[in-house]
Amino acid sequence: MSFVSVRNVFQSYGDRPILERVSVEVEEGCFVSIVGASGCGKSTFLRLLLAQETPSRGEVSIAGQPPAREPGRDRGVVFQKYSVFPHLTIRDNILAAEELSARWGRLWGRARRAARERADAALARVGLAHVADQYPAALSGGMQQRLAIAQALQARPRILLLDEPFGALDPGTRLSMHDFLTELRAETPMTVFMVTHDLSEGFKLADRVLVFDKTRWDPDAPERWGATITYDFDARHGGIPFQSARAPHAA
């Protein structure tokens, strides 16, 4: 069985269909980019994987189970809008990511010192070491976004969900964050789903690129039909249609 399995999923808000007949099987360790027109349901798809929403029809399973509703170390998330804790210093924001998964919600003694060293290394890697003792309000939008990325990656989640994570970054920082993510994945295999509006970024980072679009379109009622996965590209083999036997991480 695939690690992430989405079977014939439909999602509507009220009587308005957003997604229809969405099916995809993803092996553990695969990096999946998601592209598509604005408003076609890409973030909705991520929320279904996060169990923030339940599909109107169909099934989502992760490691053979419905996705857990509680946040846990299994899933890291970076949204377009940064999700850092405003009352914690930059360093403590990173430490909090590890403490959330610690047995008593806190790390003590040697474990805390080791986590602090890892947090400082992560901050250095994203260019925020010099502001470690400041609070998020003192950071620019792009810096807060880098902090959110470092925070999500610190816990080395089994699944990482990224919703336009690099949107607020300048081109140089964006490239450096691509390298950071690629290095971390080489150290710790993670299954990644990343929504992006940048097709070249999607192909550069991912193993597969899913395109969401509407296959049915009523010009008199544009909201009548939902979107589905119209293309599934194998980004490691020149963008040919994805075939599971060729998947780089297929079991």
Ligand SMILES: Nc1ncnc2c1ncn2[C@@H]1O[C@H](COP(=O)(O)OP(=O)(O)OP(=O)(O)O)[C@@H](O)[C@H]1O
């Ligand atoms: N909770 C909600 N209730 C009602 N409608 C919603 C809700 N969440 C999203 N929508 C609508 O569903 C549609 C899809 O939204 P979604 O954010 O998933 O699209 P998207 O593809 O991620 O868009 P973008 O690329 O612009 O971020 C949008 O028209 C949005 O207004």
